[in-house]
Amino acid sequence: MQNKGSVSVIVPCWNDEAALEKLLSHLNLMAKNERESLQLIVVDAAQSANCLEICQRHGSLWVPASPCRGEQLRLGASHAVHSILWFLHADAHLTCNCLPAIRDAINSGASGGYFAFRFSNASCWQSRLLEKLINVRTRFGIPYGDQGLFFQRDIYLTCGQHDASPLFEEVELVKRVREQGRFVELAHGVGVDARRWQRDGWWRRSLRNRLLAIAYYVGVPASRLAAIYSSRK
Template structure:
């Protein structure tokens, strides 16, 4: 089967212009190198003029929105035109040929998938250990949005899209996709910025994230958890 060669990329943004500029440049290069046709949609919750100008300069569609990531992702998906939907965080970094790999996965029958969790740069032993722990967690749990979730368009809308929540918006989507069809991992292609872990402390942030996940599993509202996630941290 010939792999589909058109991908709609949806990027939620909120005061992430510096990271976004790098990602948009990488996507343009990937489009040229891999031969895929890209539609890039940036959904900007800050309604920033700088973000709008960046999108104009990189031939991306700029869409203003309210600050709720799940709603932003749904708004971007509603404007997507291509067979494959790829959801990226603004601080993601491309590595290798992710476009070719995800198109090949969909052509091979995957309803969707994600990339292995890998940090950019040199995060040290803490980062490498955390990468292995996340790989293990993904086998029994849900890969989150920073792992570059992608979906066949028909499968994404068939199972209900992202939840309109500010946090854990991908959980019901991924769980439904795993019931719907083949949900595949791609080993290489995306890097996650380690800046939040380095800022907050590697294990402090991990513990905080796990406590939030536990709260979600116990039925705490995502809106309340998002307020805790965004709460100022002592000493920062």
């Protein structure tokens, strides 16, 4: 049974327990401050005992899964009991209490939304320029999962949920949800970990991501692109 106005948070995880523990701790603090009934769902592709222990410690439902992010997100959503679904990556950095803004957006009639792209742990001219460019792109294109997508649960289900694929699983979903009503951008709240850009190079990583997106749009299978995405070569 859905609880209207409350939020189910769905977190896919795969060998990212250190970041996950920080995220769950922050989410519980937000819920306590808001006196909110917040449901936490972690879908663990590694099926690790360490992840299970962390979930038990933070009052989160632990759901074992196979390593495919789209399938993880769909499985997590199937366990949700609240009327708002909020999907977060395990390494997301929460920079403020996001719950009131999410609820206000949905209560105002939005079908869903996302957070403006911000790096959480980098402040250089490259990161600042990339933030501006990515935010321009997402207003006309697709915001991805690292931007904390959230949806009205009924609309999410009506629109077919995430694709059961390991990459670009949110693309068709976001397109369909936008057809249902306003899909809003929230200015503050979720920070993206910059470690992959710092490791691979700011512009090299961004160019690679764009080339993968172009390949997806021209019909290259997501499973093939996921293997390239995961490779550091």
